Amino acid sequence: FTGATRDKVGLVQAAHKGTLFLDEIAELNLPMQVKLLRTLQERTIKPVGAVSEQEVDVRIVVATNRDLEHEVEVGNFREDLFYRLHVIPIHLPPLREREGDIPLLAEHFVKKFAVEMGRNIRGFAPKAISVLCKHDFPGNVRELENVVERAVALATGEVIDLDALPMFKSPSREYRALVADVLPDTGLDLDA
Numbered sequence: 001f002t003g004a005t006r007d008k009v010g011l012v013q014a015a016h017k018g019t020l021f022l023d024e025i026a027e028l029n030l031p032m033q034v035k036l037l038r039t040l041q042e043r044t045i046k047p048v049g050a051v052s053e054q055e056v057d058v059r060i061v062v063a064t065n066r067d068l069e070h071e072v073e074v075g076n077f078r079e080d081l082f083y084r085l086h087v088i089p090i091h092l093p094p095l096r097e098r099e100g101d102i103p104l105l106a107e108h109f110v111k112k113f114a115v116e117m118g119r120n121i122r123g124f125a126p127k128a129i130s131v132l133c134k135h136d137f138p139g140n141v142r143e144l145e146n147v148v149e150r151a152v153a154l155a156t157g158e159v160i161d162l163d164a165l166p167m168f169k170s171p172s173r174e175y176r177a178l179v180a181d182v183l184p185d186t187g188l189d190l191d192a
Contacts, residue, residue, distance in 0.1 A: 012045050015058045025062035025085070026071050030078065037081045060085065065140075095144060096136040103129050105141060109148035110160065121152055125161040131168045 011020060024027075028036065039045055040060065044053040062085050073076035095101065107123055113123040124132070128151075137143050151164040160179070 009049060010045065012039060012056055012058055013047065013054065016056050017058075019059040019061055022060060022062045022140050024064055026064040026077060028067040033078045033081050033179055037078060037084060040081075046088055077125055077163060094137070095140045096138075099133050102133045102137075102144065103146050106132055106148055109145050110152060113149045113152040118154055120156065121160060122156055122158045123160070124151075125159050128162055128165055131162065131165060135168060 029102055038060045039056070042053075042127065043056060044052045045056050068077055068082055068086070070078045072082050088089065095105075103124075108125055113119075132144070132147070139146070147165070147167065150167075154164040154166070155161075
């Protein structure tokens with residue numbers, strides 16, 4: 001390509017004889033879907049600027065939080081690519097349906113972020129884990145990871161307690177009083 005000063009190995013090329021994980025596959029635009037489909041069917045790639053194709057042997061694993069069958073129906077995802085990728089589907093329920101995974105994942109993330117931040121954090125207080133397990137985590141594992149990263153940064157001791165989880169504390173008296181003053185007990189009539 002214009003201005004290129006050296007060869008650069010692409011993702012598919014780098015995954016040769018291995019596995020390539022493509023996250024959020026539903027976000028792939030239609031022209032890129034065509035290129036991916038061709039690579040999967042032909043088992044070849046043509047690096048930018050190359051004159052010949054290269055064989056590749058790569059296993060593709062994809063993930064998405066969208067219903068790909070619906071995306072095919074509405075024309076956002078190619079049907080032929082869907083069937084090419086849909087060999088062994090694995091449904092992973094959302095985190096809110098796997099409450100038992102929350103403590104395990106939270107402890108994993110504590111270790112990870114404690115090392116990254118140079119903090120001596122041993123884990124969570126039982127009450128803090130209990131609060132985490134009651135949250136429905138609409139952002140799934142990424143949200144939990146973000147919450148734990150923030151908790152590690154805010155922790156004042158070796159154990160993460162509720163003070164390091166301000167987003168899960170119950171509303172303050174001041175907030176409840178403000179809402180009570182603004183919203184009448186009878187609610188609001190939106191049709192009026």
